[in-house]
Amino acid sequence: MKKTLQVVFLGFVIFSRVCSLSAQAVATAQISGTVKDQSGAVLAGVDVKATQTATGATRTVISSEDGGYVLANLPIGPYMLEVSLPGFRTYVQTGIVLQVNSNPTIDPVLSVGQVSETVEVQADAALVETRNTGVGTVMDNQRVLELPLNGRQVTELIFLAGMATPGVGSNGVRNYPTVVVSVAGGQGNGVTYLLDGANHNDPYNSLNFPLPFPDALQEFKLETSGMPAQYGYHSAATVNAVTKSGTNEFHGSLFEFVRNGVFNARNFFAPARDTLKRNQFGGVIGGPIKQDKLFFFAGYQSTLQRSDPPTSIAYVPTAAMLAGDFTTVASPACNGGRQVTLAASQGFTNNQISPARFDPVALKIVSLLPTTGDPCGKVTFGFKANRDEHLVVTRLDYQQSAKQSLFGRMTISDLNVQSTYDQKNPLTLWDTAAQYRVYALALGDTYLLGSNIVTSFRASATRLGILKPIENFYSWASLGARNVSALSGETIRLTVSGNGFIINGGDAQRNAIHSGPSANLAEDVSIVSGTHQVGLGGSYIHTLINFLSGLNPPGNMSFNGSVSGLPMVDFLLGTASGWNQGNFNTFYLRQNAFALYAQDSWKVMPRLTVNYGLRWEPYLAPYSRPKAFTHFDPDLFAQGAHSSAFVNAPAGLIFPSDPQFTVGNHPQGNKLNLFMPRIGLVWDPSGDGRMTVRAAYGMFAERQHYQAYAAFTASPPYGNNIVLTNVSLSNPWGNYPGVNPFPLYLDRNMTFPSFAIYRTDPFDYKPSYMNQWNLSIQRQLGADWLLAANYVGNNTIHLTSARQLNPVQFLGLGSCAINGVNYATCSTTNNTNQRRLLYLQNPAQGQYYAGVNQTDDGGTASYNGLFLSVQKRLNHGISALANYTWSH
DSSP states (O other): OHHHHHHHHHHHHHHHHHTTSOBOOTTOEEEEEEOEETTSOBOOSOEEEEEETTTOOEEEEEOOTTSEEEEEEEOSEEEEEEEEOTTBOEEEEEEEEEOTTOOOBOOOEEOBSOTTSEEEEEOOOOSSOSSOOOEEEEEOHHHHHHSOOGGGOGGGGGGGGSSEEEOOSOOSTTSOSOOOEEETTOOTTOEEEEETTEEOBOTTTSOBOOOOOGGGEEEEEEEESSOOTTOOSSSSEEEEEEEOOOOSSOEEEEEEEEEEGGGSOOOTTOSSOOOOEEEEEEEEEEEEEETTTEEEEEEEEEEEEEOOOOOEEEEOOOHHHHTTBOTTTTSGGGTTTOOOOOOGGGTOBTTBOOGGGSOHHHHHHHHHSOOOOSTTOEEEEOOOOOEEEEEEEEEEEEEOSSSEEEEEEEEEEEEEEOOSOOSSOGGGOSBOOEEEEEEEEEEEEEEEEETTEEEEEEEEEEEEEEEEOOOOSOOTTTTTOSSOOOTTSSOOEEEEOSSSOEESOSBOSOEEEEEEEEEEEEEEEEEEETTEEEEEEEEEEEEEEEEEEOSSTTOEEEEOSTTTSSHHHHHHHTEEEEEEEOOOEEEEEEEEEEEEEEEEEEEEETTEEEEEEEEEOOBOOOEETTOOOOEEOHHHHHHTOOOSSSTTSOTTEEOTTSTTOTTOSSSSOOBOOOEEEEEEEEEOSSSSSSEEEEEEEEEEEOOOOGGGGGGGGGSTTTSOOEEEEEEESSOTTTTSTTSOOOSOOOOTTOOOOSSEEEEEOOTTOOOOEEEEEEEEEEEEETTTEEEEEEEEEEEEEEEEEEEESSOBOOOOSSOEEETTEEESSSSSGGGTGGGBHHHHHOHHHHTTEEEEEEEEEEEEEEEEEEEEEEEEEEETTEEEEEEEEEEO
16 A cells, blocks of 8 residues: 555656646636637737736736637636737727636737727627536625624625535534535535635535634636536535635725524524624725735634523423322323323333432432423523634735746634533533634645746635533432443533423534644646646545544443333433443544546637546545554354454454455555546537526545544444443443453453444445536526526445444244243343354454444435526616525
8 A cells, every 4th residue: 555655646747747737727717718809810929918907917918820819717707808919909808807717708908900999899708618517506705794794704605506405414523613414415425625726525414614703705607517627526516616816906894794583583482582793894905015916815704602491491300200199291291192001011010119219320310400390391591692703814925027926815714602501501512612623734836837838726724623521510420320431521421302301412422623734735737728628636535533432431321212211201210212332442544535627628619618627536444543443354253253453352352463454554446447438518609608408417426434433433342332232321331341341451352341232344345436417507697697597417436324234123023932031022132242153153252342333335315406596787786686496
């Protein structure tokens, strides 16, 4: 594996030198077209100059033999186009506004005259896309600033772009808060986020790091389906965002937005109005440090929120219940019209029982809960939702010469969330205090090697830190439970389902994540030669994460009513349906990602452009600094083969240092022969650039995020999360072999626990990829309206899911004997682990296995959609965007 990485890296370095350090400059735009005279004849050797009017930066090219020209990798913003040739009047067009990743066509027509004479045209470029074949929508600065946004979260605007819906993904307590977006039926974690052309994905879950607040964001574009070969790493879509830059004039603004509970109506179920107070304030400023040369931009936003909404509902034991009388709580009035008869086997007569039967640990917990006068035990309470967020954006742009421009950008996102625990009511113990901080740095260099060769370079780094200290409450031991280790200090996790309550059901345990610095180097080179615009590029991403999870150490007790008929009664009797506890999970993952591509946009005829390209994106599996991976092999289990790395490990379980572990320090094998072709057609039926018919096909790779591998560190010998059923609240380990197995220490000779959960991946894992295709028709009406009808289809191959290698077997409801133990009812929750496949096959070794969860790469998905859109470019103070998606 080391040799493979060296070869790949060497190839990338050689490619970088050949390309003179070009970059993935997808945060830019370009102008192209054909210069003609009044008779329609093409003109070669024409000077075509684009000037960014806000900064004075210029770019000049010479039209080719067929009159064509391309001004590639232009920063977005307002432009003036000047076209001149001796013997003809100079053509000047103003009012051109370039948007992110746009490719407008402007065909100047020169009339005979003196160069000193000027023909001025004031009009924006055509809206129709005449080069790219992807389907996308731009959210320009006006929409970003003025559309109403809950909390001023820019990511919410993605849903207005079309084909985007709230997705299912790993968006939780271990990443900076954001939203999950599914585009065109893709995975919720399948969107590539680029900020100023630099990777902006969180490696933990592949969602986005915080985007700049609206006043600091110039615009962004959501694009999917059939994009060029320079796009990759995720399969569903790309969100391409650009921060604001300074100009030759000073501009700035101050703002404050206020929300207050006094303006809100009372929630119907709440006894009082909420106490929400949210203040968002800040400002931006930008301008020149040196005219036409050096520019700056800086922005700051602070969000202060205080809220204590009393809208949460729980149920606690009533005075009658504590006296042993459950007639009311078991009546239809407290159970949705259903009468509950409590189990006589537990000592109930007419739904009454002696309080002497109650568990002492349960009574201790009840003494800490709030009291209630409601006959069913209902109480209301509130979770504090107090948080402070500070966002900083800074950027410098330097126009070093007519050939070279550079920029640097840094964002800092800092979020401090207060604990929900009020130090009095255990029901408020839900989320601990948390500090989130993200740094994102990007550097860029664009250089002209000639009038028709443009190179760019992007280097970026991101770093995330999340710290969550423990909330001190009580441990199971301090509540009176026997033989329970307080692995996580003074805290517990408890769930009484149904009409019950939860203590620490959220994230009130110790956690810490540090990812980065994750580096990204990306390069592009654009070469215009005749009717071809060739793109060559490559990129490298190195991500890392150090993670500590305290989810399992507190010990989680659950009650579901399976014993008595009501969960609250089971709790008071101390008969828990489930119990699990484990060590702290720690993992230290790293991963490298490489990609090289070549693409060509070939203008076959004046009205027909063909785009084709190929992307090489090998899959390099993640690796672990402490080599904390496990693999279960059913054949080795059947053979009774054991590991030499951990001599007491059960049969069939192997580790990276074992000879049977053939993929090195990885959970899966690498896949180097992954090539992703792209092809598309753009046809201009009328030749005037106001209507196009486009079609495209492409393959796009997908990769798993780091959270998908977290379960490895929960498996013995690293994490040891042990799950039991039907235990005693006062002594949950009472029937476990050897009683309490904790604490466990990592050692070659360590003893492995019984009935533990394991994670395993197939060595020949096949990475997921998506086939995409589309057919699109665009038509411009007037100067500012664009109509589009798009068919978008895709299918996903090797979609990952989970497969259970050690399932529970149903052995009927009669009596039976398993490994010499007689059961009156053969299939019950009391012998779940004894009915598992491996235990039945070999009880001596199968007793160490509960669930064995294997990644299954055999899933598929498909999507077909019709996407209709109407948009009006900003003119006379009005812009419009409407779209409709019908899909299945």
